[in-house]
Amino acid sequence: MIALLIANSLALASLLIMLSSGLALIYGLRDVINFGHGAIYMLGAYLGYTIATVGGFWLALLLVPIMLALLGIAFEYLALRPLQRRSHIEVALVTLGLGIIVGQIIIYLYGGEARSVDAPKILSGSVTILHLSYPVYRLFLIVMGLGSCALLALWLRATPSGLYVRAVSQDPSVARMMGINADRLSLLVTSLSTAFAGIAGVLAGPYLSVDPGMDVVMIVNCLIIVVIGGTGSIGGAIVAALLFGFVQVAGSVFLPNLAALVPYILLMVVLLIAPGGIGRGRVLS
Amino acid sequence: MSNGTMTDDLHAPVTTTLTGPLPRRSLAIVAGLIGLGAGAVVPTYLASDFVLRLGSEGLLLGLLALSVAFLMNQAGLVALGAASVYGGAGYLFAIGMSDWGLTPTAALGVAFLILLGYVAMLGALIVRTNPLAFMMLTLAAGEMISHAVLLEGLRDYTGGADGLVVRINGTVLGIDAIHFADPAKFWSLAWTVAVLVGLALWGVGRSRLGAVLRAIRENEERMRFSGFNTFLPRLTGYVLVNLVAAIAGFLHVLNAGFVSPESLGLSVSTNTLVAALIGGISGSLGPIFGGLLFSFAQDEFGARGLTQLLTGVAIVVFIVVFPQGVVGGLSGLSRRLGWRREGS
Incomplete structure (x- = not known):
């Protein structure tokens, strides 16, 4: 029972991690919260649906991130860069409009x-681990989620570009003085973030449903996670996503009547205790 | 803005900016009053019921836009949850009458107090955060309310996805309930309320509270350092604008006679934002004008299912290209052409 609960919440958290760490990355570099992130995720899910019906799930999982990375590049050049001098609130509103x-x-x-999207044959059905039967697709989700988490941490910790990203999000002006090209980094980070949203969208297809309200649901969840995690903190976002996933899943099991409200209660409690969120702020400090 | 001028600004008595000679000023005031009075009456003779209904909807949206614009302009905070108070007012009013057996006026009062408590509590939690987090949190709080009315356990009260039909017997605040459904009378009422609220918010913007809010918007840390409480003014501003949203919600339910989950939806909040951006967020005239414009535009394009798409386009276009909105743009133009005194 407990094991199932944890596994289910990890599966949900995997999607949330991919989306909210993307949000936190852009925020770290540009100080902008992308309110259109939910719509990009939705675009990923629908593109994934179309490609999966034509060429199969694996093709979708390969193509959609590439397509959305290109979209991210367009987003960077057409929206974020021209609006660089505008206030962050205005840019956030523009992303809201673009998302709509x-x-x-x-x-x-x-x-x-x-x-609905069917999972590929190899991922459908369930396996029995330690006398518990569990859907393979959810295990796949957990592997993807934790894997992308590990890759992200490795990138930020162990590569030069990761170091630059951390530097810019800690102090943009000093980083620029040291000769870091923040624009080029932002291009990388924005396309990475939209590509991750695309992967999350494709992965969501067989797990959740692909429907017109999915963008709002997901952006609200991600915003809650980003606020709980401390705006801009990737480590905080990951912890918050895990917490959110657990609370949501546990809520639907133990408090089915109130399940829809449980994430908000979590948010209010965190805000009451720590208005700045649980993270230490900024990227992966 | 240097620190010296800022504090001077705060402690100086509020000076009137219409600096023309006295007869000219009183003439302007009289002309303004006549114009405002005429707006309440003249359209009811000229326009059809359909146009009056659209216009009244526009005025209510304008009231909401006024609340969002005031907070944006004075405090630099964007609220994306206007709908939750707007729709919530209707729900509480309906529940007060049908489930708690209150008279309409008492239900109105109770609903008002509940909303006051809710926004004060929510505001105390969220105005402490930075403006971006504030924007995210208002969006989340709005979604929370719209999920809450759909809860299975509250279905007996809220009617779930069907909403509630609101039957009002007798009088509300001394006005017979039938009058609220009459397009002409409701237009006059909505117009009067919009004008009064617009004037009130304009006055608040020029008061000490407005000056403090603008100073906090510019630099919160410096204000705290200078010995100002930065929490209470923002909380007051947040509660104030939500009371305006509640008034719009009450007017809506009195006129429409039903409440539905759609009135709590995110699209109401984004429509409000668009109305504020179209009209321009500085001043009271712009948002009301924006609400009217939005209402008629929605009638034009809504049938083709384009409203939401155009809402998105309007947000982008007005922020990127016309950040001052229509009214702000026009008044800037008139200033440049020398029709208006610099700084007025």
């Missing part, structure tokens, strides 16, 4: 009903 536009175009093209 993307979401509405998707609804216009695909219609209002929910779609």
Whole structure:
């Protein structure tokens, strides 16, 4: 029972980690919260649905991140850079508007009903571990989530570009004085963040459903996670995503009547205790 | 803004900025009053019921936009949860009458007090955070309320996805309930309320509270360092604008006679934001004008299902290209052409 609970919350947290660490990365570099992140995730899910019906799930998992990374590059050049001198609130509002536009175009093209994606054969069904039967797809999700977590930490900790990202998010002006090209980093980080959102969207297909409201649900969850984790802290976001996943899953098991409100209660409690969130702020300090 | 001028600004008595000779000033005031009075009456003779209904909806959206714009302009905080108070007001009013057996006026009062408590508590939690986190948290709080009304356990009270039909018997604050459903009378009422609220917020913006809020917006740390409490003014501002949103919500439910989960939806909040951005967030005229414009534009494009798409486009266009909105842009233009005194 406990093991199932933890496994389920890890599966949910995997998706949330991919999305909220992307949000935190952009925030670290640009001081901008991308309110359109939910819409990018939704775009990933619908593109994944289309590609999966034509060429299969694995092709979708390969192509969608590449397509969305290109979108991220466009987003960086067409929105973030021209608006660099504007206030962060204004840029955040622009991303909100762009998110609404993307979401509405998707609804216009695909219609209002929910779609479902089948997991590939190798990932369907369930396995028995320690006398517990568990769906393979969720194990795959956990592996993907924890794997991307590890890769992200490795990148930030062990590579020069990761070091630069940490430096810029700690102190942009000093980092710039040291000769770090923040624009080039931002290009990398933005495309990485949208690509991760794309992976999360494709992965969400067989796990959750692909429906028109998914962008709002996910962006609200991610915003809660980012606030709980301490805005801009990737480590905080990862811990908060795990906490969020656990609370959500445990809430739906133990408090089915109130499950929809449990994440908000968590948010309020955290805000009451630590208004700045649980992380130490900024990226991976 | 240097520290010296800022504190001077705070301690100086509020000076009137209409510095023209006295007869000209009183003439302007009289003309303004006549214009505002005429706005309440004249359209009811000229416009059809349909146009009046659209106009009234626009005024209510304008009231909401006024609340969002005030907080944006004075405190630099963007609230994405206007809908939760707007729709919540309607729900509480309906529940007060049907489930708690209150008279309409008492239900109105109780609903108002509950909302006051809710926004004060929520505000105390969220105005301490930075403006970006504030924006995220208002969005989250709004979603929380719209999930809450759909809870299975509250279905008997809220009617779930169907919403509630609100039957009002007798009088509300001395006004017979039937009058609220009459398009012409409701237009006059909504117009009067919008004008009064607009004037009140304009006055608050020029008061000490407004000056302190703007100074906190510019640099919160410096204000704290200078010995100002930065928490209470922002909380007061947050509660104030939400009371305006509550007034809009009450007017809406009195007029429409039903409440639905849609009135709590995110789209209401984003529509409000767009109305504020269209009109321009500085001043009271812009948001109300923006609300009216949005309402008529929605009638034009809504049938084709384009409203939400255009909402998104409008947010981007007005922030990137016309950050001052229509009214702000026009008044900037008139200033440049020399029609208005510099600094007025």
